[in-house]
Every structure is written in C-alpha cells, then in structure tokens.
Amino acid sequence: MSESQEWTTVIKPKDKLLAVDFKELWRYRDLFTLFVKRNIITQYKQTVLGPLWFVIQPVLTVLMYMVVFGGIAGIATDGIPQPLFYLAGTCMWHYFSDCLLKTSNTFVSNSGLFGKVYFPRLITPLSNVTSNLLRFGIQMGLFIIVYVIYAIGGCTAHLTWYILLFPLLVIMMAGLALGFGVLISSLTTKYRDLQILFSFVISLWMYATPIVYPLSLAKGKMALGMDLYTIMRLNPVTPVLETFKYGALGAGEFVGWSWLGYSFVFMVVLLAVSIVVFNKTQKSFMDTV
Amino acid sequence: MAIAIEFNNVSKQYRLGLVSTKTLSHDIHRWWTVNIRGKEDPYLKIGSVNDRSSKADSEYVWALKDIDFKVEQGDVVGIIGKNGAGKSTLLKILSKVTGPTTGSIRARGRIGSLLEVGTGFHPEMTGRENIFLNGAILGMTKAEINRKLDEIIDFSGCERYIDTPVKRYSSGMTVRLGFAVAAFLEPEILVVDEVLAVGDAEFQRKAIGKMQDVSKGEGRTVLFVSHNMASIQQLCHHGILLKNGMVEKTGNVREVVDYYLGSMQTVNDFNREGNGAVRIIDFRIQNSSISLGENLEIEVDIEAKQNVTTIDASFDIKDESGKQVAHVASNDDEFQIGAMRSGEKKTIHCVIKNVNLAPGGYTSSIWIGTPYVEYDMVINCVRFSVTQNDTFIKRGTPYDKYSKVVLPSNWKQL
Numbered sequence: 001m002s003e004s005q006e007w008t009t010v011i012k013p014k015d016k017l018l019a020v021d022f023k024e025l026w027r028y029r030d031l032f033t034l035f036v037k038r039n040i041i042t043q044y045k046q047t048v049l050g051p052l053w054f055v056i057q058p059v060l061t062v063l064m065y066m067v068v069f070g071g072i073a074g075i076a077t078d079g080i081p082q083p084l085f086y087l088a089g090t091c092m093w094h095y096f097s098d099c100l101l102k103t104s105n106t107f108v109s110n111s112g113l114f115g116k117v118y119f120p121r122l123i124t125p126l127s128n129v130t131s132n133l134l135r136f137g138i139q140m141g142l143f144i145i146v147y148v149i150y151a152i153g154g155c156t157a158h159l160t161w162y163i164l165l166f167p168l169l170v171i172m173m174a175g176l177a178l179g180f181g182v183l184i185s186s187l188t189t190k191y192r193d194l195q196i197l198f199s200f201v202i203s204l205w206m207y208a209t210p211i212v213y214p215l216s217l218a219k220g221k222m223a224l225g226m227d228l229y230t231i232m233r234l235n236p237v238t239p240v241l242e243t244f245k246y247g248a249l250g251a252g253e254f255v256g257w258s259w260l261g262y263s264f265v266f267m268v269v270l271l272a273v274s275i276v277v278f279n280k281t282q283k284s285f286m287d288t289v
Numbered sequence: 290m291a292i293a294i295e296f297n298n299v300s301k302q303y304r305l306g307l308v309s310t311k312t313l314s315h316d317i318h319r320w321w322t323v324n325i326r327g328k329e330d331p332y333l334k335i336g337s338v339n340d341r342s343s344k345a346d347s348e349y350v351w352a353l354k355d356i357d358f359k360v361e362q363g364d365v366v367g368i369i370g371k372n373g374a375g376k377s378t379l380l381k382i383l384s385k386v387t388g389p390t391t392g393s394i395r396a397r398g399r400i401g402s403l404l405e406v407g408t409g410f411h412p413e414m415t416g417r418e419n420i421f422l423n424g425a426i427l428g429m430t431k432a433e434i435n436r437k438l439d440e441i442i443d444f445s446g447c448e449r450y451i452d453t454p455v456k457r458y459s460s461g462m463t464v465r466l467g468f469a470v471a472a473f474l475e476p477e478i479l480v481v482d483e484v485l486a487v488g489d490a491e492f493q494r495k496a497i498g499k500m501q502d503v504s505k506g507e508g509r510t511v512l513f514v515s516h517n518m519a520s521i522q523q524l525c526h527h528g529i530l531l532k533n534g535m536v537e538k539t540g541n542v543r544e545v546v547d548y549y550l551g552s553m554q555t556v557n558d559f560n561r562e563g564n565g566a567v568r569i570i571d572f573r574i575q576n577s578s579i580s581l582g583e584n585l586e587i588e589v590d591i592e593a594k595q596n597v598t599t600i601d602a603s604f605d606i607k608d609e610s611g612k613q614v615a616h617v618a619s620n621d622d623e624f625q626i627g628a629m630r631s632g633e634k635k636t637i638h639c640v641i642k643n644v645n646l647a648p649g650g651y652t653s654s655i656w657i658g659t660p661y662v663e664y665d666m667v668i669n670c671v672r673f674s675v676t677q678n679d680t681f682i683k684r685g686t687p688y689d690k691y692s693k694v695v696l697p698s699n700w701k702q703l
Contacts, residue, residue, distance in 0.1 A: 007295075011385060011394040031425035038411055038422055045413040116405045117426055118385035191313070283388035286381070287303060 035127035078251040089211035095136040102128040103181025162247035179270035186281035293510040299392035367525035374531040398477025407467025412456035445469035563665040593629035600626040648677040
C-alpha cells in the first residue's frame with residue numbers, strides 16, 4: 001500500500017449529528033439476521049410448551065378482559081363479540097409494548113457485549129423489533145382462527161377495505177416502538193430514574209389507548225376542560241389501532257386520513273430524533289452505563 | 290513504510306465515583322457553559338494524572354493523556370504497563386467501543402479487535418451457531434465464515450461437541466472455540482488484548498503460533514497488550530510503555546521491556562504488610578538472571594521510623610506458580626541488625642549461596658521484623674531467573690518442568 005492512500009478510519013470525539021452510516025449498517029446485515037435468529041431460537045429453548053406460550057398469553061389476557069371490563073365494568077365493544085374485540089387490541093398492543101420494552105434497555109442489557117466489540121449499535125434494536133414479528137404473526141394467526149369461527153357462527157364483524165393498510169400499520173407500530181425505545185435506551189444509560197418511570201408509564205399507556213374500550217366512547221366527553229375525543233387521538237398509537245380495528249372488524253368508524261397521517265409524521269420525526277440521540281450516546285455510553 | 294495507525298494527542302477523561310445528583314449538576318453546568326455561553330467544557334481543564342494508588346484530588350481523572358504515536362504497516366507493537374496504566378482504554382478507543390475525549394486516531398484499513406474471546410456467545414446455542422454469531426459480531430460476513438468453517442472447527446479442537454449447546458462446554462472449550470473464530474479474522478489491523486493468557490499450556494502455544502503466523506506471514510499490523518513479557522518479546526518488534534495514562538517509552542521491544550522491568554522494581558509498587566516501625570526503602574539485586582548453582586546477591590536499604598532494639602531479615606522465594614520453595618533467614622546465619630534510632634538508615638547485604646533451584650522464574654518477598662513483630666514485608670518484589678547450564682545439567686533438553694530443585698548426582702555402574 002502506498003503513502004498516498006487515504007485514511008479509511010478516523011476516530012474523533014464527536015461525529016456529525018445525523019451521521020447514520022447506512023453503508024456500515026448494510027455491511028453488517030448478516031449480523032442482523034443472526035441476531036434475529038438468535039432471539040427467536042433462544043426465546044423458547046428449554047421450555048416444554050415452546051412457541052405455544054405465544055398463544056397462551058393473549059388467550060389468558062382476553063379472558064381476563066372479558067371478566068373485568070366486559071363483565072364487571074360492562075364497557076361496550078362497538079357491537080363486536082368481546083373475544084374478537086379484545087384479541088384485536090391485545091395482539092397489536094403487545095407487539096408494540098414488547099418491542100418497546102426490549103429496545104428501551106438496549107444499552108443497559110447489552111453493555112457486556114457493547115463494551116468489548118464495535119458494530120453498529122442500531123443493529124440490536126432493529127433485530128429485536130424484527131424478531132418480535134414472529135410472535136406477532138403467531139398471535140395474528142390465533143386472531144384469524146377465532147375470527148373465522150365467529151364468522152361461521154354469523155356475527156356482525158366484517159372486513160373493510162382499510163384492512164389493506166395492515167402492512168403499513170405494522171410498520172408504524174414497529175417504527176413508533178423503535179423510536180420510543182431507542183430514545184429511552186439512550187436517555188437511561190446515565191440516569192436510571194427514567195427507566196423506573198418508564199416501566200409504569202407503559203402500563204398506564206395501555207389504558208390511554210383504546211384496547212379494552214372503543215374510541216367511540218370518548219366522543220362528546222370532556223376531561224380537564226378539553227375534548228377527550230381529540231386528546232385520545234393525539235396518542236400516536238391510537239389512530240393506528242383504531243384503523244386496524246375498523247379494517248379488520250368494521251368496529252366503530254375510520255379515524256380519518258389526517259389522524260393516520262399525524263401518526264405517520266409523528267413516527268418519522270420520532271425516529272429521526274431518536275436516532276440522532278442514539279448515535280450521540282453510543283460513543284460515550286460505556287463510560288456512564 | 291506507510292503509516293497504518295496514527296494517534297494524535299488522544300486523551301480520555303473519566304469521572305470517578307458514583308452517578309448522583311452531583312453528576313446531574315455538573316452535566317447541567319457543562320451544558321450551560323458549552324451550548325449556551327459557547328465556551329470550552331469547564332471539566333476538561335481539571336482532572337489529575339491517573340495514579341491508582343494516590344488519593345485523588347479531583348473527581349475527574351485522565352485515563353489517557355496526550356497519547357501521540359504512529360505505527361507502521363506490518364509492524365507488531367506490544368503495549369505494556371502496569372494495571373491501570375491505560376492499556377485497555379487505549380485499545381477500547383481504537384476498537385471504537387468508546388470515544389476519546391479529545392484528539393483523534395487515523396488508520397488505514399479495517400480494524401478488527403479482540404478484547405475478549407467468545408464475545409456474544411449465547412449459552413443456549415450450539416457451537417456451530419455461535420461460530421456464526423461471534424464471527425458476525427467481530428465483523429465477518431456469513432459467506433466468509435462459511436468458507437472458513439471447517440478450519441475454525443478444526444483449530445478449536447471441539448469437533449465432537451460442535452452441535453452441542455455451548456452451556457455444556459467446559460470453560461476451556463469455550464475459550465478455544467472463541468479464539469478459533471477470532472484467529473480467522475482478516476482485518477488489516479488487529480487489536481488484541483490479554484486474550485492469550487487463558488487456556489492451558491498447549492492451547493497457549495497454539496494461539497501464540499497463530500498470532501506469529503498472522504503477524505509474520507500475512508504482514509498485518511498488530512497491536513498487542515499483555516502482561517506476559519515472554520510472549521510480548523516473542524511476538525512484537527516494537528514496544529510502547531504506558532505509565533499513568535502517558536507514553537513513558539517507545540522503541541525496540543527488548544529495550545522497552547528491560548526498561549519496564551527495571552523501573553518496576555521499586556518497593557512502592559508492591560503490596561506490603563507490617564507495622565512500619567522499620568521500613569524497607571529500596572533494594573538492589575546484583576544479577577537478576579543467574580546461572581544454576583551461582584550465588585544471588587541482594588542489598589536491602591532500611592529506615593527506622595521508631596527506636597527499635599533488634600531486627601531480623603528474611604526472603605521467601607516462590608516459583609512461577611506462587612508456591613514457596615525456600616525461606617532464607619538471617620538468624621540461620623546468626624546475624625542480626627542491632628538497635629536503630631528513629632530516622633536512622635542502614636543497608637543489609639545478603640548472599641544466597643549456590644542457588645540450585647530448578648531453572649525458571651522466581652519472585653521473593655523481603656521481610657524484616659523480630660520473632661514477635663513484623664516491621665515490614667514487601668511482597669514478591671524481587672524477581673530473578675535461574676538459567677540452565679551444563680555444570681549440573683548436562684542434557685541438551687530443558688530440565689524436567691515439575692522439579693523444584695536440582696540435586697547434583699554422580700552415577701556409575703557397579
């Protein structure tokens with residue numbers, strides 16, 4: 001090699017803000033697939049029921065909701081059979097919250113690995129979001145089976161054209177979870193307070209999202225002097241979930257393109273911000289984690 | 290020769306102590322000064338030199354300070370220094386695990402780093418799956434690993450267990466598998482931390498051999514950290530000695546290692562015991578590499594901190610495994626140092642005669658005291674080696690490694 005050859009690696013204290021090295025990410029694509037594979041393989045190793053757990057969890061949750069919210073509280077479900085209504089909400093929400101929880105402690109739980117070798121750190125949360133799709137797929141399968149059983153029995157639930165948005169909705173769920181998770185993982189490396197706060201914020205968040213009740217219930221109601229229907233739709237997860245429920249079950253009404261667009265823009269901005277913060281953190285987190 | 294790596298005034302600052310509200314207030318102050326008032330980071334100006342044993346006078350410490358050197362392409366450089374001298378921090382910055390506080394590093398070619406063997410191994414996955422995972426973490430592509438898979442498995446010597454989960458492996462097997470993957474990394478620049486210190490003797494020979502192939506035959510640039518001076522001298526051409534986060538000496542590996550071993554031998558670098566009524570302040574060893582059967586001469590300077598009436602002295606000699614092999618005491622020679630007044634200094638001279646310890650490396654502690662009180666003991670501070678010669682050992686091959694002493698013998702047939 002000659003003297004004139006350019007420097008290929010330069011290590012400096014700070015990088016440019018939005019310097020996501022997509023070329024580097026692409027170069028490590030094999031690591032991404034191997035991480036996804038690892039997450040899937042190791043999830044149910046040495047369990048007797050294995051992937052069956054993916055099914056048991058939503059079934060028990062739905063039964064619980066039927067007793068508490070459907071039975072005791074008597075909350076309406078837009079005229080949809082309770083199991084179908086709850087299952088649609090839980091499957092979507094669980095995908096979101098699983099991704100969020102997994103990615104939100106990326107730095108803390110991988111500090112052993114990150115401290116010994118360099119690879120684009122973003123690979124880890126990306127692979128988590130991807131490998132969770134398997135569980136989501138199995139749960140969707142369960143949803144379809146239950147749906148078919150109800151359809152044969154002749155119920156009011158019916159598909160609408162909006163179901164074609166389903167792939168986009170999943171991407172938006174993943175994007176929002178990734179954005180929030182990555183942002184939180186970066187903020188919690190130094191001050192763990194946020195992590196403690198966050199773990200119960202997730203559980204409260206579920207109640208702010210129309211899962212155990214239909215969004216239509218909020219119509220015309222006021223809370224703290226503001227229109228509750230509008231506030232609820234400000235939650236970026238709500239329009240995604242409502243669109244899915246309307247598309248798959250014909251429940252309630254379509255949330256509107258502007259609100260769905262709002263969620264989408266929210267996701268894009270969130271992703272951009274969180275990746276900037278993530279990039280800034282990955283340089284120094286080993287010293288503070 | 291072209292330069293492969295260039296360090297330009299690289300420094301790394303760490304904060305000591307725990308993360309607390311004080312950290313938050315410092316962070317806010319730093320953010321205010323840098324981002325709002327547009328000035329320099331106030332905490333970069335302070336910070337003390339990284340000396341582990343002295344009490345810190347600042348919360349901030351420079352783990353590395355103004356590191357500035359160049360490494361030529363194809364050179365094998367050994368980085369040496371005591372624990373906490375900054376070796377691992379240097380390698381971490383070079384492997385991009387953490388960023389420098391100031392300064393920059395420029396390099397030509399892909400940097401592969403090996404700070405640990407078996408990084409990212411998942412205990413539930415089989416050996417084969419872990420080869421792929423570990424290889425990918427280290428920067429190899431799947432195709433690359435596939436191509437080298439047979440060689441890797443062969444080198445690891447774990448063929449029989451390759452489809453068994455790694456959690457069933459012995460710790461030695463895990464290390465072998467981890468090193469085998471790393472051994473087939475092919476970056477232009479290889480950064481290796483103390484990873485050869487693990488595993489059994491056979492494996493270490495194999496690992497060092499592989500490292501030699503990598504550096505000699507394939508002409509790659511290697512930065513190598515180790516505490517094992519023998520393997521440093523065997524592998525490296527140049528040495529860099531770090532002390533308290535700064536470059537103390539660079540040059541030919543032989544010179545740097547000699548300088549390091551020489552500078553190591555001051556009593557303050559070692560653990561010690563005793564009540565301190567009399568202190569060992571220095572010692573000298575006549576010849577730290579003696580031939581089998583020769584005398585070993587040691588001088589010890591002592592200083593009384595209190596008035597004492599009598600002082601005995603002794604050496605406890607240990608072999609490389611840390612087992613004590615001899616106790617050499619002044620009272621066996623009916624020798625004693627008489628009374629000393631506080632502040633008085635004296636020098637003891639001792640000749641250990643006809644050292645017939647089996648060839649190898651030894652350390653010795655220096656002890657002073659009385660049968661009832663221990664004044665001072667500097668642990669394992671004296672280092673010397675006994676080399677094989679043909680006065681007592683006429684065979685050409687190395688002396689039996691399990692022996693502790695050489696007993697000269699005469700043989701005849703009756």
